Structures are given as C-alpha cells and as structure tokens.
Amino acid sequence: MSSISQIAWDDTVLPFQxxxxxxxxxxxxxDGLLNTVLSQHDYPEKIEALVAEMTMLTALIGQSIDLRWKLSLQVRGDGPARILATDYYGPESEGEPAKIRAWASFDKDRLDESAEPFDLIGKGYFAILIDQGEGMQPYQGITPIAGGSLTACAETYFAQSEQLPTRFELTAGRSTLPGGVESWRAGGVMLQHMPKASPSVANDEGGGGEDGVLAASDLLEDDAEENWNRANILLSSVEELELIGPSxxxxxLLLRLFHEEEPRVYDAKSVKFGCSCSEDKVRxxxxxxxxxxxTHMTKEDGTITADCQFCGAHYVMDPASCGKDAGAAGE
Incomplete structure (x- = not known):
C-alpha cells in the first residue's frame, strides 16, 4: 500500500488515563492496516463497513488487555452477514507491533443494499475470546446481537461479562488526502472506568440495557457515575474529522476533549496487518x-488445495505428504 499517504500517528493505539x-x-x-485487511477480499460496501468497525474494535480492545498471545472477536448472525471474525496477536517482543487480521462471510444473494450494515447481521451473538497460549485455559464471553451497532455489542459485553463501564466512539470510511489516492481511514476512542464494585451487580438485579442486560449505568453510582457521565458527554462532542483527519x-485530540480531566498519555503502540497461516498449519x-x-479432498490434478480466509494465501499440497498416514509408505 505504498501509494497511500502515511500520517505519523496512523496504525497506532495511544493509551491514556x-x-x-x-x-x-x-x-x-x-489506515494502512485497514486498507490491507479490506484489500484481501472484494467485499460489498456494507460488508466493508462492518469489517472496518470490527477491526477498529479489535485494535482498541486488544491493546487494553495484558495479552500474551491472541484476542479474537467473532460475530455470527442469521442474516446475510453470516460471520465476522478478527484476530489480534500481541507483540512478540517489546517494541514490536501487534498484528491484526479480519474476515467476513456473507450471502451475496440476500444482501439488501438499502439496509444499514448492522441490520445485515440479523439475530445472533457477539463473542470475545482470549487465548493466552500453551498451558492457559482460553476464555470466552458472549453477548447477544443488540443495540444497533457492533460498537454497542462490545459495550454490552464489557458491562455484562466484565462489569466494566465501557464506551466507544468510532468512525471509518474512504477518504482522499490532497495529492493522494482514495483509501480507508478509521479513528476511534475507547473509554473504560477503572474496576469498581457495583451494588446493582451484587444484588443480581436485571440491568438497564436491552433485554435486561447490564449497562454502564448499572455499574456506577454517586461520584463515579457523575464522572463517567461527564466524560461521555465530552466524548460525544468529538467530530469525525478530529478522529480521522490529518490535522x-x-x-x-485528548486535550481538546478532556483537558479539565487531566489526561495523561503513555507510549503509543503500533499495529499492522499480520496473518498466522502457514503450510505447516494446514498440514x-x-x-x-x-x-x-x-481422496475425497483431492482435486483432478492430484493435489489438495487450501485457501486462508483471512489473507487469501493459496496452498497446494501433495496428498501423500498430508494426513495421519503421511510418510508411512516410505517406512
């Protein structure tokens, strides 16, 4: 993607408090990461919008977790947008970028061009999976598709499963810088209240969210609730160009929005496109x-082929070198 104008803070996540x-x-x-993700497939515009939103959420959530290996976001629905899947791989060493990949499965014949992207998912679930690697038990949290956006689903997940008030403000779309070419750009802010016990949760009462799930308002009270509401009002004032523009x-941005809240920034973390597929993993x-x-997987030319859903890599293998009987003939 060398033809795309690069801005110094693109493909970065900046932590703050x-x-x-x-x-x-x-x-x-x-920018570059998102363009690479979406260039792997010829997605319709509305599917691209969903993948872009999922990729943004993945970058923000992945960087907020003390991750040793992989975070995955998955959406499955009964609408034409059947599957949305992303993976975030933590940096392999200090100073290295995290890696993100994303993929969508959709039913082209059922796509409604007049529908909002989120409505194409239908009924289903939003899931976050955390795998810290060998010797660790993977964790999975699930929340129903609701709230009108993938962003709202993620906020519900954190309220319901993690009991952490969380807010996202995201925007993504195609834009053109002066003298540049049209490309995808995305920007977003994630807010999350520090962990705090909640009487509403302790009493196990129904939440204030859709279908009785917990919402941020159920998790805070008194000064904490007032502070949370004030920060959310300030975040709501952000403009689209402030999130994705070059200026x-x-x-x-943090000073514009939260100067009275005394923002403290930490070192920015870089992210890039990366896929973990390989021929060895296929074998x-x-x-x-x-x-x-x-034999049922072998093509007419005598080979077995496999394609990576995320990056489109195409693998061609000899059946004799695959399967549990591989190498037996030579023993």
Whole structure:
C-alpha cells in the first residue's frame, strides 16, 4: 500500500488515563492496516463497513488487555452477514507491533443494499475470546446481537461479562488526502472506568440495557457515575474529522476533549496487518485424516488445495505428504 499517504500517528493505539475521574482509554488511528485487511477480499460496501468497525474494535480492545498471545472477536448472525471474525496477536517482543487480521462471510444473494450494515447481521451473538497460549485455559464471553451497532455489542459485553463501564466512539470510511489516492481511514476512542464494585451487580438485579442486560449505568453510582457521565458527554462532542483527519494528533485530540480531566498519555503502540497461516498449519489440520479421507479432498490434478480466509494465501499440497498416514509408505 505504498501509494497511500502515511500520517505519523496512523496504525497506532495511544493509551491514556484521565487522572481526575479514574477513567482509562485508548485513541486509535488506522489506515494502512485497514486498507490491507479490506484489500484481501472484494467485499460489498456494507460488508466493508462492518469489517472496518470490527477491526477498529479489535485494535482498541486488544491493546487494553495484558495479552500474551491472541484476542479474537467473532460475530455470527442469521442474516446475510453470516460471520465476522478478527484476530489480534500481541507483540512478540517489546517494541514490536501487534498484528491484526479480519474476515467476513456473507450471502451475496440476500444482501439488501438499502439496509444499514448492522441490520445485515440479523439475530445472533457477539463473542470475545482470549487465548493466552500453551498451558492457559482460553476464555470466552458472549453477548447477544443488540443495540444497533457492533460498537454497542462490545459495550454490552464489557458491562455484562466484565462489569466494566465501557464506551466507544468510532468512525471509518474512504477518504482522499490532497495529492493522494482514495483509501480507508478509521479513528476511534475507547473509554473504560477503572474496576469498581457495583451494588446493582451484587444484588443480581436485571440491568438497564436491552433485554435486561447490564449497562454502564448499572455499574456506577454517586461520584463515579457523575464522572463517567461527564466524560461521555465530552466524548460525544468529538467530530469525525478530529478522529480521522490529518490535522489533529491523538494527543491534541485528548486535550481538546478532556483537558479539565487531566489526561495523561503513555507510549503509543503500533499495529499492522499480520496473518498466522502457514503450510505447516494446514498440514497439521489435515493430520487427523486417513489417506482414504484425503481422496475425497483431492482435486483432478492430484493435489489438495487450501485457501486462508483471512489473507487469501493459496496452498497446494501433495496428498501423500498430508494426513495421519503421511510418510508411512516410505517406512
């Protein structure tokens, strides 16, 4: 994507804290990463919008977790947008960028061009999965599709599953810088109240969110609630160009929005597109099959092929080198 104009703070996530009100957050700007993600497939415009929103959420959430390996976001619905999936891989070493990949499955024949992107999902669930690697038990949290956006689903997840008041303000779309080419740009802010016990949760009463799920308002009271509401009002004043335009740096944005809340910024973290697929992993996935099973997967030219749903990599393999019987003939 070398033809795309690069801004210094693009493809970065900037952590910050509002010292006056016990709120932490992230500012994220994506361009090259998002363009690479979306260039892997020829998605319709409304599917692109959903993938862009999922990618933004993944970048913000992934950077907010002490992650040793992988965070995954998944959406499954009964509408034409059947599956949305993203993976966030934590940095392999200090100073290295995190890696993100994303993918969508959709039914082209059922797409309604007049529908809002979120409505294409239908009924289903939004899930966050955290895998800290070998020797650790993976964690999964699920919330129903509701609230009118993927962003709202993520906010509900944090309120319901993590009991953390969380707010996202995101925007994404195609834009053109002077002298540049049209490309995707996205920007967003995540706010999250520091963990605090809640009487509403302790009493196990129904929440104030859709279908009785917990919402941020159920988790805070007194000064904490007032501080949270004030920070949300300030965030609501942000303009689209402040989130994705080339003129306002993330640090400047925080001062514009939250100068009275005493924002403190930390080192920005970089993110880039990255896929973990490999021929070895494909072979490993085929290791459970016998030679007889593999004959049903073999093409007319005598090969087995596999494509990565995330990056489009195409693998061509000899059936004799795959499956649980591989190498037996030579022993």
């Amino acid at each position: 509002l010292d006056r009100c016990d709120i932490r957050g992230r500012v994220c700007r994506l 306002v740096e993330p640090t400047q 490993n996935s085929l290791s459970m099959y016998s030679a007889k099973d593999l």
